[in-house]
Structures are given as structure tokens and as C-alpha cells.
Amino acid sequence: xxxxxxxxxxxxxxxxxxxxxxTNEVExxxxxxxxxxxxxxxxxxxxxxxxxxxxxxxxxxxxxxSRGLAAMVPKLSFRHAEGNSPAHLxxxxxxxxxxxxxxxxxxxxxxxxxxxFCEFDGPRERHLxxxxxxxx
Amino acid sequence: xxxxxxxxxxxxxxxxxxxxxxTNEVExxxxxxxxxxxxxxxxxxxxxxxxxxxxxxxxxxxxxxSRGLAAMVPKLSFRHAEGNSPAHLxxxxxxxxxxxxxxxxxxxxxxxxxxxFCEFDGPRERHLxxxxxxxx
Amino acid sequence: xxxxxxxxxxxxxxxxxxxxxxTNEVExxxxxxxxxxxxxxxxxxxxxxxxxxxxxxxxxxxxxxSRGLAAMVPKLSFRHAEGNSPAHLxxxxxxxxxxxxxxxxxxxxxxxxxxxFCEFDGPRERHLxxxxxxxx
Numbered sequence: 001x002x003x004x005x006x007x008x009x010x011x012x013x014x015x016x017x018x019x020x021x022x023t024n025e026v027e028x029x030x031x032x033x034x035x036x037x038x039x040x041x042x043x044x045x046x047x048x049x050x051x052x053x054x055x056x057x058x059x060x061x062x063x064x065x066s067r068g069l070a071a072m073v074p075k076l077s078f079r080h081a082e083g084n085s086p087a088h089l090x091x092x093x094x095x096x097x098x099x100x101x102x103x104x105x106x107x108x109x110x111x112x113x114x115x116x117f118c119e120f121d122g123p124r125e126r127h128l129x130x131x132x133x134x135x136x
Numbered sequence: 137x138x139x140x141x142x143x144x145x146x147x148x149x150x151x152x153x154x155x156x157x158x159t160n161e162v163e164x165x166x167x168x169x170x171x172x173x174x175x176x177x178x179x180x181x182x183x184x185x186x187x188x189x190x191x192x193x194x195x196x197x198x199x200x201x202s203r204g205l206a207a208m209v210p211k212l213s214f215r216h217a218e219g220n221s222p223a224h225l226x227x228x229x230x231x232x233x234x235x236x237x238x239x240x241x242x243x244x245x246x247x248x249x250x251x252x253f254c255e256f257d258g259p260r261e262r263h264l265x266x267x268x269x270x271x272x
Numbered sequence: 273x274x275x276x277x278x279x280x281x282x283x284x285x286x287x288x289x290x291x292x293x294x295t296n297e298v299e300x301x302x303x304x305x306x307x308x309x310x311x312x313x314x315x316x317x318x319x320x321x322x323x324x325x326x327x328x329x330x331x332x333x334x335x336x337x338s339r340g341l342a343a344m345v346p347k348l349s350f351r352h353a354e355g356n357s358p359a360h361l362x363x364x365x366x367x368x369x370x371x372x373x374x375x376x377x378x379x380x381x382x383x384x385x386x387x388x389f390c391e392f393d394g395p396r397e398r399h400l401x402x403x404x405x406x407x408x
Contacts, residue, residue: 043237045246047191053368054360055319064350064357065364071346074207078200085200088190092201096189101315101403110317131237132272136404181382183327210343214336221336224326228337232325267373268408
């Protein structure tokens with residue numbers, strides 16, 4: 001792969017608000033980056049979605065996070081005419097990316113951690129980008 | 137520029153709580169880092185301000201995010217004597233930095249994404265630091 | 273130290289919800305990474321804890337952030353059987369890591385900034401990992 005080429009992952013959300021476990025996709029495509037030691041940035045190029053890291057063993061955790069974030073949005077009269085400011089707010093809060101350790105070419109997460117794509121304004125066809133960051 | 141030298145951007149906030157679109161400033165100063173492929177870290181060295189990524193096409197989105205974050209601060213009797221714990225809380229929540237993809241020397245954001253400086257305790261003269269992180 | 277070897281820091285939380293200032297530990301162990309210029313990723317491998325950056329001069333700020341985050345958790349009937357979804361939610365919100373500038377082998381934070389370990393489901397024995405990311 002040419003230097004500086006990013007890898008793109010497709011994610012299809014099926015609900016308005018949803019988290020989707022993408023750990024396996026990230027691990028699968030990581031090898032295409034050719035990174036030995038350092039970090040992979042999982043970057044979400046959307047403004048009403050994000051990425052997160054949390055427990056993926058019990059899918060109820062992801063569902064609770066999705067419902068919890070929705071319930072945290074304050075009841076305001078937002079100005080943005082498209083009406084999806086609650087989704088923009090959550091995306092800004094969660095941040096556009098997570099940066100994850102890579103060791104000997106493999107994702108090095110904590111025992112219970114997985115990577116979640118977080119949809120706040122679906123259902124939609126979405127993308128995530130992977131970029132290699134060099135370690136020492 | 138000497139290796140490891142960071143670039144500093146000045147931002148002037150004019151309100152107590154405000155988001156300021158700094159996408160053009162980040163793009164403009166990025167070239168001074170001499171980075172070809174990798175990521176730029178936009179780092180906020182303050183404890184009552186932060187950076188965020190979200191839609192910058194409609195300025196109402198930024199204003200909604202600023203008002204939304206303010207409304208999420210719980211009504212507690214905070215201990216910190218300076219009285220600005222609501223600003224510290226939001227800065228901690230949003231995080232001190234965003235890490236953004238750079239490809240062929242250019243910022244590579246999603247179509248609708250821009251970079252916001254988020255003021256939680258203004259108006260003040262503020263700074264953001266840019267650091268290059270090497271890709272592959 | 274072999275390339276790609278991360279440094280591990282131990283943190284002992286003594287309360288259910290608590291922030292612990294780990295700035296000195298991060299600075300102390302940073303030299304073991306052998307990084308001259310770039311960034312250090314402070315990574316939390318747990319799913320009910322996180323890391324944050326904020327004012328560390330007045331310990332009341334950290335306590336206010338801890339209490340503020342707890343009060344932001346919505347009163348929902350969460351599904352996850354272990355009953356600690358409020359902790360998972362906060363960990364997801366705060367993110368698994370902070371990426372901090374390093375210049376000439378030293379942590380380069382803002383004047384008032386320190387690094388906090390954030391416990392949401394303690395007391396426990398916890399760990400943080402440090403990884404070097406190369407700058408230019």
C-alpha cells in the first residue's frame with residue numbers, strides 16, 4: 001500500500017441511535033496498514049456519529065451507552081434548521097477518533113475492550129478511516 | 137523549523153461561552169510542521185477550554201453545541217473556590233486535544249467537518265498548539 | 273527497552289468514584305520510552321475508568337469533575353446485569369486515552385494542566401499504559 005494511504009471501513013447502521021461493534025473489522029484491516037509498533041487512529045469523518053471504546057463482551061453495555069448518551073442531551077430549543085443538533089452534540093462530545101495501541105502488528109486493547117461505531121442520526125451508510133501512527 | 141518545535145495559534149474568545157471555527161488557521165499553519173503523512177495533534181493547553189470537531193458549514197451547529205454543553209452541567213454546589221468548575225468539567229469531558237489525519241501535507245477531514253476552539257470561561261486570549269505525529 | 277514495549281503504571285483507587293493525579297508518575301516513566309519529540313499516549317485498558325487532563329493545582333477541581341460526571345449520568349433502567357452501566361457510560365464519554373505533547377524528552381503540558389486517572393467503579397487496582405508516538 002502506498003505511504004499515507006488510509007484504509008476505509010464501511011459500517012451500516014440500522015437504527016436512529018445505535019452502537020455497532022467494529023472491533024473485528026478494525027483488527028482485520030489493521031494488517032493493510034503495515035504498522036508494526038505504534039498506534040492506529042480510527043477516525044470518523046461524520047458529524048453525527050463517532051467512535052468509542054468500551055466493553056464489548058456483553059452487548060447490553062453498548063446499548064446502555066447508546067441510551068445513556070441520548071438521555072444526556074438537554075431539552076433545548078436548538079437553532080440548527082436540520083433538527084439534528086442532539087446528534088451533533090453527542091458527536092462533538094465523543095470526539096472524532098480513538099487512538100489505539102498496536103504492538104507487533106496487532107491491536108493491543110484491554111481485556112474487556114472493544115471498538116464501537118456510535119450512530120446518532122441513522123440509519124445510514126457510514127465510513128471509518130484507519131491511519132497508522134508510528135511508535136518507537 | 138527545528139525538529140520537535142510546535143506551532144502556536146492564537147485565538148481570541150469574545151464571550152463567556154463560545155465556539156470559534158479555527159479550521160482555516162489549523163490548515164494555514166499545518167504547512168509549517170513539514171509533515172507529509174500522519175496526523176496533526178491540535179492541543180489545547182488550557183483547563184477551561186478545549187477543541188472539538190464537528191460541522192462548520194452552518195454556524196448554528198457550533199452555537200447549539202456550546203449551549204448544549206452548558207446545559208449539561210449539573211447544578212451542584214462545587215467546591216473549587218474560583219467558581220468556574222462548570223468550565224473545568226466541560227474541558228475535562230471534551231478532552232485536551234483532537235488528532236486529525238494529514239495526507240500529502242493537507243488536513244484530511246470529513247466533508248462537513250471543521251475544527252472548533254471551545255471557550256468555557258471567556259472572554260480571554262487563548263492558544264492552541266499543533267504537533268506533527270508521523271504516519272507510515 | 274525493546275521497540276514497541278509499552279510502560280505500565282499502577283494506580284490504586286480507594287473510592288467508588290475518584291480522580292487520582294498521576295502527572296508525576298507519567299513524567300517519571302516517560303523517560304523509559306526513550307522518546308525525544310512527539311507525543312505520549314496514556315492509555316487506560318479498563319472499561320469503567322478513564323484518563324483526563326485538567327487543573328491539578330487545586331485538588332478541589334478534580335473532586336468537582338468526579339462529582340460532576342457522576343451527576344450527569346441519567347436515571348435510566350440500564351440493562352447490563354452487572355449494574356455498573358453508569359461507570360461504563362462515563363468511561364466511554366471520557367475516552368480510553370489522552371495524547372500529550374513531548375518535547376526534548378519532557379511532557380509539555382499547559383501551565384495549569386495535570387493528568388488524572390478517573391475511577392468510576394472502584395476501589396480497584398488499575399493500570400495505565402504509556403506508548404510513544406513519533407513526532408518530526
